Amino acid sequence: MVWGGWDRHEPQQTTERFAALLRDQGFDVTVTGDLDVYLDADLLARQAVIVQCVTMSTITPEQVKGLLNAVRGGVGFAGWHGGAGDSFRNTPDYQYMVGGQWVAHPGNIFEYTVQITADHAITRGLRDFAMHSEQYYLHTDPSNTVLATTTFTGEHDPWIAGTVMPVAWTRRYGQGRVAYCALGHVNADFEVMEARELVLRGLLWAAGQLD
Template sequence: MPENNLTPRRSALMVWGGWDGHEPRLTTERFASLLEQQGFAVEIHNDLGVYLDRDRLAEQSLIVNCFTMGQLDKTHTENLLAAVRGGAGFGGWHGGAGDAFRANTDYQFMVGGQWVAHPGNIVDYTVRIAAPDDPVVSGLADFSMRSEQYYMHFDPSNEVLATTRFDGPYVREHEPQVTGVIMPVAWKRHWGKGRVFYSSLGHVNADFEVLEARELMLRGLLWAAG
């Protein structure tokens, strides 16, 4: 059905910054374009100041954080978490969401996990679909990546959608204690009335040239937005 003036557009507020090695501007712009194609009104910010505007956050269908490391002070944190608890969706990828604000455990509690290592740095690994009946991953097959394979601390209450196994040559030689570990790659969760989606894929923008990685992330953002 075509949009009309009585049908409000969904809104997405996207924040990028932090460590530039993760190409936060390029990855944010990629998904901003994809969300716009899905009918979203997208607003992009290159600083954390927008998290001071509690009312603006609360109005969003979706908040996307792509800000590796950095710091988020108490007021920023309270506003962001309150918006999600109140019903705003939240989504993000790789270090932009899973390694943002390392000292902020309140933020990590909301996201459902935190990066701790990527043994071997850039390695070949397989992403396996763990919940094939879930609409976010339905129809997607297992796929290969050559990138950072994230080892994470994660919340057992997460609904895991995709996983990876640590069993490559570097792990077997240098980190044998984690050989065979099955690690979540993508999950969804609820935070109050809000929906949260995270994927550890997307070290650099080119990683999203892998169709399945891009589709998984986009579907997750759409799910988070409700």
């Protein structure tokens, strides 16, 4: 698990939350704040899943090459909110792997609904639920398998009224499984059971432990 970047997303706290949950599932979890871990091809190749929570940072060409090679070769990748969906704005190769990039959150913090839209191991048993947080507007890859969405009312930006936006998705990048969830602006957001489960199950799915 790799954390860093903008500290108002509470990357260390949220990473520690999911590190504990993964340990409860029997995983041997390593946590680091150093992107140079992506330079160690042998280490990455031994991982079931790479979990990243790094917002608005930069990554070197060598670091991103190491990450993408690992995922393409079969290592899973998963993350949430800006920690995976707004990580390296000047690195489109990374965005191509994740399947999307944050561009706006009109209205900032308010209550909205997340709709569960797919029958999938990640969503099974979950129902539509309310979030009081940022409603992410993303540019997304049409090849994603979308698991949950949210609909913009247009209250804050009228021209996007009725826009249905993916909230959680899975995809493949080479041989690797990729899972992303747009929820989780701060650690407290994961007190919402459904938000926490979407992320945790995404980590498990990306690791090949959930089908």
